[in-house]
Amino acid sequence: MRLRGASAGIWPALSILAGLLLWQLVSLGFSDFILPPPTAVLQRLGDPAYLAELGAALAASLGTMLAGFAIAFAVAVPLGTVMGRSPRLAAAVEPVLTAFYAIPPVALVPFVVIWFGLFVEGRIALIVLMSLPDILVVTLAGARDIPPRLIAVGRSFGASPAQMLRRVLLPASLPFLFAAMRVGLARAITGMITAELFLAAAALGGMMKTSAEAFDNAGVFVIVVLVCLLGLAVQSGVRRLERRMLHWHMEENR
């Protein structure tokens, strides 16, 4: 997924500004309960007590998200690499993976509750279940597409298995590992907020539920925007890391 491209000039910023203005104008026609104006949402952030609460919730959410993502990544990457290097194994696992992928992840919630409970273990489990298949699919596709040329060159120069892994396979798989990380983190963030809303209310999801129960729509908006910004920040962070570490790959693809 490539989201860059047309970021040139001031037009994107202008478009966002126009959108906010439109939101402000439209919200005049509705009560604040239904559609609060952006200024009301911003006003929230001026309250230091609220900000402290928001920060603590964000930290708690991020902690669970990263724990779940780390487990999923640690399991899915080796598994996907092995599967990608063996066409038969891949053929055996693919239909099962496709079937599991077709189950809406949120429908696994009752199961997660039975196995892992309503609290932090359950949240981590749901995050793992939601991000693991996506990481696996990307890793599998990447491992399958390592150019055989590279491996042949390594062999003909007499590389030992350890050298092969470090000098050939690892550098060749870094690009798709970054892709897997991007996809996995996006899914983990979705899993995080899903778990916090559908299991016992906690952290950011808990704050959302409390605000919703008080019909405080501005409070709900704050969290929606925050989760969205978190997603964008994580994506651009991984991309920046990728550009720094993989400058050779970027050059090659130009």
Added chain:
Amino acid sequence: MRRDMLPWNLLGIVVALGAWEIGGRMLGDGLLAPPSSVLAAFPALLRDGMAEALGTAMLQMLVGYACALLVGIPLGVLMGRSRMADRLLHPWLSMLLVTSTAALVPLFILIFGTGMAFCGALVFMASAFYIMLTAYQGARGIDRRLMAVARSFGATRMQAFRMVLLPGLFPYLVTGARVGLVHAIRAMVMAQMFVMVGFGGLIAQSGFDASTAGLLALLVTIMLVSLALNRALDATGHRLAPWYRASKAGH
């Protein structure tokens, strides 16, 4: 999937089902009902009106999904063909793509209530931007030279659109529709589970049963429906445009 790998595909399915059956018998119905118990749970579920609940849910889903196609495809194509539209819409697309559907649930309940509008709006938000993204990628990737050739052969704007742009775009539109459908079904189940109605409500309630057989039967049902709909879209795409599968757009 390649045909010569078919035995391995089947082996994978058999091994998975076998492992599930053995694991299920060891753990018991309370933790993981084996496939045999899950099959036995179907008659009771059908008696409780599972089929009707599923039908209504799919209908609601289709309304939101159709709106997503109607909005997502034209906007995506516009973005792909016009630099200005790209500049103006891209930030919104990036933002809405990373917005978790789950985070919108409490907000949409306050705005739309808990009825059909809520479910449809959630489905729309979950699928429209993936459809838009794929249409955008397709429209952007159309070879400029092809368009130039069409122009130099005296094609009008309309003809160039119909004869060059549309065939090149089609594979992407089918891929977008398939990706969007997966997200639409997910959002539909999510909406219904949160407010405990319809098919999603059945799933949420079956979590309180002593046995997981009913829950697993519901999961298997929605899985089969999702796979079948996806396969149907794939087949339709192939029939309408045989070059679609060869191009494997967006995969």
